[in-house]
Amino acid sequence: MTTTTPSRGRRRAPSRIERAAGRAAALQRPRVLLALLLLLALTCVMLLDGYLRAEVGGDQRVRTGASASDVPDDILDGGPILTFRGGQATTVSVPDKTIALTFDDGPDATWTPKVLEILEKYDVPGTFFLVGSMVARYPDIVQDMVEQGNEVGVHTFTHVDLSYQSESRVTREIEQTQLALAGAAGITTTLFRAPYSSQTDAIDNYSWPVYEKLGQDGYTSVFIDTDSDDWKRPGVSKIVEWATPEDGEGASVLFHDAGGERSQTIEALPKYIEKMKAAGYTFTTISGVMAAQQPAGGPDAGRAGTADALQAAHHKATGTTLYEGKALVAAVAVAEWTVPALSAGLVVVGVAVMGRFGMMLVLARRHHRQRNRRRFTWGPPVTGPVSVIVPAYNEKECMANTLRSLARSTHPIEIIVVDDGSTDGTAEIAESLGLPNVRVLRQANAGKPAALNNGVRNARYDIVVMMDGDTVFEPDTVRQLVQPFADPDVGAVAGNAKVGNRRTLIGAWQHIEYVMGFNLDRRMYDLLRCMPTIPGAIGAFRREAVLQVGGMSDDTLAEDTDITIALHRAGRRVVYQEHARAWTEAPGSLKQLWSQRYRWSYGTMQALWKHRGSLTDRGPSGRFGRVGMPLVVLFQVVTPLFAPLIDVFTAYSMIFIDFRAALLAWLAVLGVQLLCAAYAFRLDREKYRYLLMMPLQQLAYRQMMYLVLIHSCVTALTGGRLRWQKLKRTGEVGTPAGTG
Structure with a gap:
């Protein structure tokens, strides 16, 4: 055995290499x-995208056949607009020969712009009850909608039946939709329509507490008098027929601008508007209906038919609501681009x-x-x-x-x-x-x-x-x-x-x-x-x-x-x-x-x-x-x-x-x-x-x-650099035969 012997000391100062390794290790x-954090961020983006598509936290249960014993009779038999002014539940009906044209489940990138084009052509306002997740995905459409003179309302963030949800979930669904509206169009709204709702006589003991809570928070809940049932795609003539109120009565009429294939709705809408105008009907928004029904000398008297009355439910978003809304829309834009790109990758x-x-x-x-x-x-x-x-x-x-x-x-x-x-x-x-x-x-x-x-x-x-x-x-x-x-x-x-x-x-x-x-x-x-x-x-x-x-x-x-x-x-x-x-x-x-x-x-x-x-x-x-x-x-x-x-x-x-x-x-x-x-x-x-x-x-x-x-x-x-690192050894690898 041959050995070379260098000088060795008991203790020595760290070498330049050791100092560099130490600094790099500290990083x-x-x-x-x-x-x-990078992996967590990508995970959050995917969860946000799933939440927007109602895949995360979604709940598609719909109540049926529940009792309405807790609901006042005058509400069950009342008009399609439910308010709680002064803490008292009151309904408002649409005046005769008046149509409040409402649309649910939008915005949709394909169908909503076509609906807006028709409404602009016939100079007819609409009231759109929007799903917050869709608002966050298509903010430009909502901005065009509001600038055109249409009115918007909350239709929850994930299109969930609020009757089954906790109070915190109800609050979250409303607030998130308001943030989306603030980020998209710079407004908030006091109008609300519950998913899967219809006429006021369908209110039951499960849904009534939700309407009461929202009413106390200043929301007006909107129902319908007449349903076009366009989602069933029964044919253009049937849609027009089913959307027509009887005997000149006014009505809150329901169409859909999203939620499925809506070509029949797009074809039926012009025919419907022409038919109703020929029958002497006028079109207004929900706020327009409420302004027209104000008693003489009331706070909104004389405003019916004005642009202010048509959008009276809108309020300008300010402060943290505006900035949080813009942040939400920006985050959704990132998710909308990132998730498809990741999927392809x-x-x-x-x-x-x-x-x-x-x-x-x-x-x-x-x-x-x-x-x-x-x-x-x-x-x-x-x-x-x-x-x-x-x-x-x-x-x-x-x-x-x-x-x-x-x-x-x-x-x-x-x-x-x-x-x-x-x-x-x-x-x-x-x-x-x-x-x-x-x-x-x-x-x-x-x-x-x-x-x-x-x-x-x-x-x-x-x-x-x-x-x-x-x-x-x-x-x-x-x-x-x-x-x-x-x-x-x-x-x-x-x-x-x-x-x-x-x-x-x-x-x-x-x-x-x-x-x-x-x-x-x-x-x-x-x-x-x-x-x-x-x-x-x-x-x-x-x-x-x-x-x-x-x-x-x-x-x-x-x-x-x-x-x-x-x-x-x-x-x-x-x-x-x-x-x-x-x-x-x-x-x-x-x-x-x-x-x-x-x-x-x-x-x-x-x-x-x-x-x-x-x-x-x-x-x-x-x-x-x-x-x-x-x-x-x-x-x-x-x-x-x-x-x-x-x-x-x-x-x-x-x-x-x-x-x-x-x-x-x-x-x-x-x-x-x-x-x-x-x-x-x-x-x-x-x-x-x-x-x-x-x-x-x-x-x-x-x-x-x-x-x-x-x-x-x-x-x-x-950047960064490490040197040869020493791993802790036990010496347990002895003879090659002991492989186990």
Whole structure:
């Protein structure tokens, strides 16, 4: 055993690298919160969109056959306009030869403008009872409606039967609609019509308290005398006939400008107006009716027929009501644009995800059959000794197991342990084992890339194997790993990294991920000749190829991805050797896992950005830029970045839309993933029992990985840099045979 001895002190001041790492680490919590807030904001946008469509909090129950014993008889037998002036319930009837033309359920982007066009053509005012969610979606139509001289009223925010709702829900439905009106047209209104209401004789003991409460708040509730029943689409002539009052009586007449296909209404309305005018009828609004019915000398006497009387229920919105209304309309505009865009994006993501699964299955099968044929060979067996480099920083828990596993190697090796300023006696443990062919190089703490470069410079052989200090090799691992170097075009080889501590839940989840994701991916990328990463746990390189590209770089957090891409660009071939297995200790806690995966994902982004010039590389060395770069960006950045929205949409659909359909869709995707995972386990000869953990992995573990990626993207956008991070180790990965 040979040892190099640098000067060491008991305590030292933090290095520049350590100080930079500390500052960068301090920035991570705000970035995590920012990532979570971003996902929360998108969730809120979807919930708002669902609420606007009455999918969130909607209640379509309609009361029937209830008693009216609490309702005064004069109200049940009275006119269609119910007021509570002075606290006394009073009804108002429409004067003879007068029509109060009312419309429900709007505004609608298609039908309401056509109704307004007809009313303007015939100089007829209308009273529109608007659904607040629709007002927020189509504010321009409401503004045109009011400017044209029409009157508007509240028809609740989500078109819900208020008879079944709590007092707070009733208040919320009214106030939200008023805010929508304020944001759309700068007004509020005192008119109200309940969804599913008809004539006053239909008021019952459930609805009466609602009208009483609203009356006390200053609202006028509006019912109907005559119903066109246009929603039934009975034909134009029937609509005109049913909307006509008998014997010259006045009436509050109901049409609909939304809520369905309204072409018959649009065709019937001009005919109706012409018929009623020919019969001597005049048209007015609800406020116009009330002004005309004022007693002589009353406060509104003489105003009937004036523009003020036609819109007397309107009040100018001011103060916080106006600003909150505009904010609501703006938020709805964002939701109206965002949700469809996200939906379209999710379709693309879904196709990409399924396409990736299909590619992995097809290409992994082809890779396995090709590499496991009896006649397959890389060339003459590689039997010469190789150098194994073990970078180590405070690896006292694992170092003994790592070196003992290497000592059992069936291939001749020299072992170079590069101690990167450890403070826990890692170097001393390596020296005390007394194993042959082991050299310990000590260096001041400089990071993993520097440790690996130190090992490469001191390596005696042309092939170098790099591994992590927490990893153990099987006796045949090195021999299997170096055989592809019989092909002179091969510059590097990726081995098969496996999770050794898979007995815990977190370990089992990572085991599934390693077998299904990483190794299936590597088979696919190997066949496409665009392998993006040689894992730090197990990889082999031609020494001169590493030196050719400048060694391991500390420009990124993913030095393994960085050098792999650099080798591609240098014209070197990178392959995957599935039979070279290494057993690594995966993070044992969620905190440690987050730290590791953050480094991986952010480092991958850094490496891709660093090598963005590969997109324009020509010739064989440009294959990674043409094929690998787009695939890695699509499958490892873009698709996972949008994948959380698929889960949010799924949960949203299960709760608010169609639970069964959403559940079946989720189970179908899970089934495809299970199929891919089962095939990957078969190729790696793993035990299928771990797949029982996969549904829970999809519900919990995968979400964390998505948040890590979002965190990495936020960091990439806001700047920041971390150095080689040390994960807490237990040393529980001992012998490769103990796989569990």
